[in-house]
Amino acid sequence: MIRHRRTWLHACLAALSTAAFGPVAAADAPLIAAASDLRFALDDIAARFARDSGGSVRIVYGSSGNFRRQIAEGAPFELFLSADEGYVLALAREGRTVDGGVLYATGRLALVVPEGSALRLDPRLADLAAALADGRVRKFAIANPEHAPYGRAAQEALTAAGVWDAIGPRLVLGENVAQAVQFALSAAAQGGIVALSLALAPEALGSARYVAIAETMHRPLNQRMVLTQRAQSTARAFYAYLQQPAARAVLRRHGFALPGE
């Protein structure tokens, strides 16, 4: 019995002493909140940034709407790359940012169809109505229109195609557009509308097929980024780097349209 008590006591003391020295990772690499459609593009850019300037960043991917809420509640992000400029402008109005930010890219939608699905690819979603009617499409994935910009754009595209009401009961909503890709490519769904930047990534696509959706089917996905009030030098440097030609090239390669082009 004494043995048990002593080892427990030792474990407690060890835990307390390590805890006293604070959380594990270095706290100087700035936190970047990035919309999940940027995952592959931004990882690439961050690696180049580290090579070119030696600065490192910690990127957290998620839904823009969530980040907008978290930053409003004081989350320690120094830079916010939103997939929707509305969120950035709202934060600016609330005084959480240094300015109104800058447009860094325009997003595109893609229709993805997993292997084995009989839905035909078309930039205007022409086959979708028929596929819903004849049962070829039973489940269809998009990001949640409530707080994910790509979800909202998907809703606009589906409305433009005239199938929004019919597809409603068949929708599977991803918490952000990356999760929507998961769902769209899983065996349970027969297709989905996701970010083109994710559909272009080979790790994501696998054996699925995709086509870019016509930009006229939805309002433009103006992706705006902004430095928060907490931004320090590394974050500011990264902000500037993202507007340089090298970074813009990466974004273009990943399917984004660029401001000024």
Add this chain to the structure above:
Amino acid sequence: MDATALLLSLKLAALTVAILVPAGVLVARVLATHEFAAKPFVEALFALPLVLPPTVLGYYLLVAMGGHSPVGRWYEALTGHPLVFTFDGLVLASVIFNLPFAIQPLQRAFEAIPDDLRHAAACCGLTGWQSLWRIELPLAWTGLLSAVVLTFAHTLGEFGVVLMVGGSIPGETKTVAIAIYDRVQGFDMTGAGLMSAVLLLLSVAAIALTYWTSSRHRRQHDHAG
């Protein structure tokens, strides 16, 4: 494999145990040895995290700890950053959502000690603390082990509350459970699979240890009786 996240999870679990279990011992002992009118409500309160959906718990924790709450504002005034989205906030949330995992096994173990043993300790001249340390804790050690193991394992696996209260900040609040979720979204199935396997092994080991010691304890007592 996200070593930072795993280390963070282990730290969170260890710290939660270190804070919650000693407090749980005191609370459980009071509950086991006293009757009072409000007792069923107090016990229900401590058991709430067992039945509440994690998101409900997370919501109320956000309300109670967030930037607009008195607690959150006090913490921010003290340290300069909010309580949510920090490791400290996670520890607080973790202590709360683990309450039943620490208190219930301890309370059962204390209840299993015959009252007359406590009375005998008092008649021997032992103070309450001496009785707790020399007589009751050694007899309740399986409950203690259960409380430690279950709290540790449960903290490792907690997702919903951690995500809501902590966000997913690498090195600060991105625990291994969150990291797995993130890996899946990043199409890194290998990484996700590896971390999941580690968590699975840890959880199985924890549960097996708990069951094994309590059955051994039962068998010892049967022989002694």
Add this chain to the structure above:
Amino acid sequence: MTTPVEGLHVAVRQERPIPLAATLACAAGETLALVGPSGSGKSTILRAIAGIYTPHSGRIDAGGETWLDTGAGVRRPARQRSVGFVFQNYALFPHLNALDNVIQAMGHVPPAERRERALRLLERTNLGGLEDRRPARLSGGQQQRVAVARALARDPKVLLLDEPFSAVDQVTREKLYEELATLRRDLRIPIILVTHALDEASMLADRMCILHRGSTLQADTPFGVMARPASPLVARLVGVKNIFAASVAGHDEERRLTHIRWFGTTLEAGHAPQFAVGARVAWSIPASHIVLHRRDRPSRGERENPVFGQIVRCVPMGEMTAVALRVVAGERTDIFFSVPTHVARRNGLAPGETARVSLLADGIHLMPAPPPPPALPRQP
């Protein structure tokens, strides 16, 4: 009955949850048995003395200290009372061996001396060589001895034993009786023994206190209680079977007798002038004071109260035969006694046969009659 200041004085009173209205005292070096049926509150009173139960109101003084005085707000917790308590199931600490169990009670002893003193105590309670054993590896009798040793290790001002022999077999019990009888000769403290067994109380206690529903009814030597019960209730509680109703016929000051009238018979009882002539009384007689007349030889002698009746029950139980003799047919006048079986056979005792017995006058004890419930027999 005054007791020296150093003794134990107890007065407790409460209505709920267990009714108590008890007053008792025990002198240093005296053993008092608390006797009563289960539920009579004996354990509760013992726990109140120990301090592990707090009665609603009362006062407990021991060894010159006031341990409880609800009127003055004094309430010493158990660990501050120097009390040795032997629990009914011993309450030994199962994870400690015998020696460590005993040492727990030695907080008041300098640490260097504890082991030695504990070993000596274990020797004294016949547990030499068993100090390393945990309770699980000790027999019932050995566990009881450890419990006693632990209680004594406290150097207590009062020793309390709660039915300490009920969990062991008969043979072990008799050994333990002897050991306790030996131990108590050296202890100059009050000892309270709770038991429901009258023979145990008679053997081990100097005085006996009868409890019924939390009230102390009578306290006297064991023989005194059984020969001179204060009321028919006490008589029943101490197992006196022969309790009857009568009325006082007269007193004989000279011969120190009181005559009572019982179903047409006049009996001579011990002098009891406190009862008025004509008063209704209850009377009892212990079985030891009933003498069977031999068939062939009717006895002579003054104080004999010869009584004649019909045997209604005659049950041989080993060496003794239990007999019930009905004096008046149709009335509750059965006299219970027992005789050696060979005597019963020689005298031809059998149901239906007649027999004659003498009720020895100094065994006939008069008590106030209880208020008559409907079932009482007619007054003679």
